[in-house]
Amino acid sequence: MGNRFVLLLVLLLCAPAAAAAEGIDPGKAVVPFLDEQTVAVVRVDLSRLDVDGFFRWLARVQRGDPRESAGPHDELRRLTDGLGKVGVREVYVVLSLADLPEGPPLVVFPVGKGTDVKALKSVLAKSELIGNFLFEEREGALIGSSGETLKRLRGAKPRPRPEFARALDAAGAAIIQIAAAPTPALRRSLTEALPTLPRELGGAPTKLVAEGVEWVAAGFDLPPKANLRVVVKGTDAATAKGLRELAAKLLVAVGKENGVRQAFPRFDKVTELLTPKVESDRLTLALKGDELTVLLVPVVRAQREAAERARSMSNLRQLALAMLNYHDKHNHFPAAVSTDKQNKRLLSWRVHLLPHLDQEKLYKEFKLDEPWDSEHNKKLIKKMPKVFASASADPRLARDGKTTYLVPVGLDTIFPGSKPIKITEITDGTSLTIMLVEGEDDRAVVWTKPEDWTSDPKDPARGLRNHGGKGYLTAFADGSARFLPAKIDPATLRALLTRNGEEIINLP
Numbered sequence: 001m002g003n004r005f006v007l008l009l010v011l012l013l014c015a016p017a018a019a020a021a022e023g024i025d026p027g028k029a030v031v032p033f034l035d036e037q038t039v040a041v042v043r044v045d046l047s048r049l050d051v052d053g054f055f056r057w058l059a060r061v062q063r064g065d066p067r068e069s070a071g072p073h074d075e076l077r078r079l080t081d082g083l084g085k086v087g088v089r090e091v092y093v094v095l096s097l098a099d100l101p102e103g104p105p106l107v108v109f110p111v112g113k114g115t116d117v118k119a120l121k122s123v124l125a126k127s128e129l130i131g132n133f134l135f136e137e138r139e140g141a142l143i144g145s146s147g148e149t150l151k152r153l154r155g156a157k158p159r160p161r162p163e164f165a166r167a168l169d170a171a172g173a174a175i176i177q178i179a180a181a182p183t184p185a186l187r188r189s190l191t192e193a194l195p196t197l198p199r200e201l202g203g204a205p206t207k208l209v210a211e212g213v214e215w216v217a218a219g220f221d222l223p224p225k226a227n228l229r230v231v232v233k234g235t236d237a238a239t240a241k242g243l244r245e246l247a248a249k250l251l252v253a254v255g256k257e258n259g260v261r262q263a264f265p266r267f268d269k270v271t272e273l274l275t276p277k278v279e280s281d282r283l284t285l286a287l288k289g290d291e292l293t294v295l296l297v298p299v300v301r302a303q304r305e306a307a308e309r310a311r312s313m314s315n316l317r318q319l320a321l322a323m324l325n326y327h328d329k330h331n332h333f334p335a336a337v338s339t340d341k342q343n344k345r346l347l348s349w350r351v352h353l354l355p356h357l358d359q360e361k362l363y364k365e366f367k368l369d370e371p372w373d374s375e376h377n378k379k380l381i382k383k384m385p386k387v388f389a390s391a392s393a394d395p396r397l398a399r400d401g402k403t404t405y406l407v408p409v410g411l412d413t414i415f416p417g418s419k420p421i422k423i424t425e426i427t428d429g430t431s432l433t434i435m436l437v438e439g440e441d442d443r444a445v446v447w448t449k450p451e452d453w454t455s456d457p458k459d460p461a462r463g464l465r466n467h468g469g470k471g472y473l474t475a476f477a478d479g480s481a482r483f484l485p486a487k488i489d490p491a492t493l494r495a496l497l498t499r500n501g502e503e504i505i506n507l508p
Helices: 002-014 028-033 051-062 066-085 117-126 147-154 162-170 184-193 237-255 258-263 267-274 290-330 360-365 377-383 395-399 490-497
Strands: 038-045 090-096 106-110 134-138 141-145 176-180 213-221 227-234 277-279 282-288 337-339 345-348 434-438 471-476 481-485
Touching: 028 090, 028 106, 028 141, 028 162, 038 162, 051 066, 066 117, 117 134, 117 141, 134 147, 141 147, 162 176, 162 213, 162 227, 227 237, 237 258, 237 267, 237 277, 237 282, 267 290, 282 290, 290 434, 290 471, 290 481, 360 377
Parallel strands: none
Antiparallel strands: 038 090, 038 176, 090 106, 106 141, 134 141, 176 213, 213 227, 227 282, 277 282, 337 345, 434 471, 471 481
8 A cells, every 4th residue: 555655646746747828728628539438637837847947856855966867857858848939838638548558648739820730740759758659630739649549539529528627627727737537437347346445444335435536636836846736526515524534544544554654754744734624525635835845755765766776676687697698608607807827807707798788899899818907998997888887876986987786705605706606506596596786885896897795794784785774686696686675684694695505595
């Protein structure tokens, strides 16, 4: 439930969506494209969208390097600027069960006398955000989606859905407006699939939600000047009170989730902010400025940390598979360090893994009989492949050609030094032997340098990156990447680092 709560907040508060220009009937531009399967309409006032301000706020909240989001920032800026130049001030997104979940939604760009439709098509075709959509002009708008959706709409008859206009109006004059309303079929499916609510929510009949909610509206202004207004329309005043009681129980249940408590240590304050008020047959919730920031900041940071862990996990998995491919070709894993005939240390295993990471061209640039800091090889440090750059590490490390992806070095590990090990020598089993770890920033090394990580016998986790105090990212000799909990027994971790200790290991 905690993950669903976080996802809901991210979608609600950070999704690129909608708003209206003054004097235009809410939702009028999308009326021709609504049907009995439409479940949501989103609307963005492009003329008021502060792209630069939002990304500056995002970088500050995430405590990251603004250059990391330069790509999405620049792309969104180009798109909004391009739309403004051709006379487009707003965009709608229509979500229908006829297209979801496989197909993309329908996007609607209202066009008027001041809109250059040909130029608009050119702007959209160049955008990476929406360039793969197909577009056609219909009903005073340029609409875009998949070919299947456009074909479906050509033969479809629109159905009046006045609830969406009411919801967009209730969302207020926000930069982003969202209107959602369940279809009759969706109401039936909900009650049939889940006749009663979960026990932590009181176990009441699901009918209260399935039939008691007419529509939901949300109006949102993006940070740094954030505002949020949410309105839930019930069938009557009694239903509205019942929905408020259900919302209160949901908040109590969510507050018991470990992930939520870690993100919001003062969840009592969150409960106070998120408890809606009853106004006749409606539930209303309004948050402004600092109130909304209290919710946004932990969610955005948690989302960033999760994304960083996922990217690092992917990198470790890619490196582990490259190790196995190396073994398939050479009948042994790369040694932690290559040496010359005089046993002088030359290059790291990372260099010799390059051909198995689609980096054959870079590999051929190295002088393999020279050390990593020779006059020639030093020039290649700045060419470190992205797979060696941890998403969780300080981005300045990658710019300096340093990595935190290391191998455990030691006599009983897979990497005893300059001696290469065969997979048959991993007698503890490849699924029970760690091949790669992610170190803390202060353990970062120049990626070409033959230097890695040696475990402290008394504290085997020392030097490993502890993600949010929850655990460590590792890759095993079978090619899998795993997240080991921070509370792992030190004896178990020591056993996982050896290839032939013959320990009895119970993975956490």
